[in-house]
Amino acid sequence: MFKSLEIVAMKVTWNETVCIHAGKCVAGSPDVFKIEDGKFKIDLAAGDEGQVRNTVAECPSGALQIDED
Numbered sequence: 001m002f003k004s005l006e007i008v009a010m011k012v013t014w015n016e017t018v019c020i021h022a023g024k025c026v027a028g029s030p031d032v033f034k035i036e037d038g039k040f041k042i043d044l045a046a047g048d049e050g051q052v053r054n055t056v057a058e059c060p061s062g063a064l065q066i067d068e069d
């Protein structure tokens, strides 16, 4: 018996110089996009892919981008 497993590799990048600090990412996916010790962190493992994609799409500056492998 064969099983198939599809693993989608998703990478989110953040361009600090483009970010306008509107906070939509932190508000939209607070488990994934967070400020810790004054630094911006992205924890993809803590989030739902669809929610992350929606949040990235709502970034007003384009600082967040999704790279597909």
Ligand code: SF4
Residues within 6 Å of the ligand: 014, 018, 019, 020, 021, 022, 023, 024, 025, 026, 058, 059, 060, 061, 062, 063, 064
């Ligand atoms: S949503 Fe985009 S512009 Fe706003 S804080 Fe996040 S990365 Fe920066």
